[in-house]
Amino acid sequence: MRNSFLALIAIGILASCNSKPEGYTFNGTISGDIADGTEVYLKKGGENNRLVEVDTTTITNGTFIFTGAKDQPEMHYIFVDKIGGYGAAILENGDIEFSAHKDSLGYSKTIGTPQNDFLLDFQEKSRKVSNQAINIQNDIRKATGARDTVLINSLQEELNELQGEYETFEIDYIKANPKALISALLIDRAINNRTLTTQEIQGLYDGLSPDVKETESAIKVLKSLDALKKREANSKSTNIGSVAPNFSAPSPSGKLLALNDIKGKATLIDFWAAWCRPCRAENPNVVRVYNKYHDKGLSIIGVSLDKTAEAWKKAIEEDKLDWHHVSNVAYFNDAIAKQYNVDAIPATFLLDENGVIVAKNLRGPALEARISELLN
Structure with missing residues (x-):
């Protein structure tokens, strides 16, 4: 009986040691002269990378606290009312300690949980490179003031090299x-900045641990990666020399109209919108070219990226787009x-009589010259 009782105690101790925290306690300390009652906002990235507020609290004696629970670690940002800048922290279950000075929230320090330890390690290493870049930029400004072009060029080369190193x-x-988690966030940034190939991004994603791949940040990376692959496949099918892919969509009357239904000896696919000023500015030229070459075999199909049918139809009438x-x-x-x-618009694709793409994004005199070649 005694042995069974000791075994139960041992199992209880082992379970308590191995159990994961069920929630988080986020303790913040902000040094500097800051009034009690000042609000602190906890935010995270939402749709279209806009920040959304998650929680709000107030400061008492330079400290504040957030509590809650997270299924997966996620990057969050700490803003303080009437104070510029913000701090970064990864919200995950456990005891998190955040500290910063009110005049430099961007240099905050967050410790206490595994993902925040990774974040702090990355911040400390990346800030060394950032500080080097700031020093070089300051030197460039001084050299510019002194009109020392030799030094300016030398410093610019040094800055470009540092950027590559970063x-x-x-x-x-x-x-x-x-x-x-910061690794997944860095991959996402590389996708947005278009600094890596799809193959390189795939390799970096494949290297992430299974736990990180389950986070929203890594799931976003995977979705972006899939979109990149589809984009590359579409790009090959819309290169000059490729047969233009067929498509269909509603006309202003609501009837489905397909590209293959309206092809001529020369066909212009014109992506535009009523709200697009460059598109509207180019429309008179397209109208002139259409009126001149329509009887010779020119066909145009406008693909509108408008948000409302009313704006689309009104612009067709106003600009006299009779195609x-x-x-x-x-x-x-x-x-x-x-x-x-x-x-981005305006965007155009010019097809020959076989539906092969022969030119892209021609405007002004260049558009008429190429159409003239096809029809004459």
Whole structure:
């Protein structure tokens, strides 16, 4: 009986040692002259990278506290009312200690949990490079004031070299720290900055630990990676020399209209929108070219990226665009825009009589010259 009782105690002790925290306690300390009652905001990234407020508390004697629970670690940001800048911390279950001076929230320090230890390690290493860059930029300003072009060029080369070293540093950090959430965040930044190839990004993602891959940050990376692969596949199908992919969408009357239904001896696919000023500015030229070459075989189909059908139809009438039109009224989420890798407008694709793409993004005299070649 005694042995069974001791075994139960041992199991209880072992379980308590191995159990994970069920929630977090986020203790913050901000030094400097800061009034009691000052509000502190806990925020995180939301849709379109906009920050959303998660929690609010107030400062008492330079300290504040947040409590809660997290299923997965996630990057958060700490803002203090009427104080510039913000601090960074990874919210995860456990006891988290945040400290900063009110005049330099960007140099905050967060410790106490594994992911925040990774974050602090990265911050300390990256700040060394950042400080070097700041010093070089200050030297460039001084050299500019002294009109010392030789020194300016030398410092600029040094700054460019340092930038390359920093990009390598981040890649090396990701590879060396597969269990760090910050690694997933760095991959996401590389995707947004377009500094790495799809293959390189895939390799870095594959190297992340299973736990990190379950986080929202890594899931976002995977979605972006899939989108990049689709984009590259679409890019190949819309390169000059490729047959333009067929598409269909509603016309202003609501009837489905397909590219293959309106092809001529020369066909212009024109991505535009009523809200796009450069598009509207180019429309008179396109109208002139269409009126001149339509009887010779020119066909145009406008693909609108408008947000409302009313604005789309009104612009067609105002600009006297007497050709074929389609739109899903879906802005840049339009399926045709994605199919053709269009992320900025105006954008045009000129096709020959076989539907082969022969030119892209021609405007002004260049557009007429190329159409003239095809039809004459």
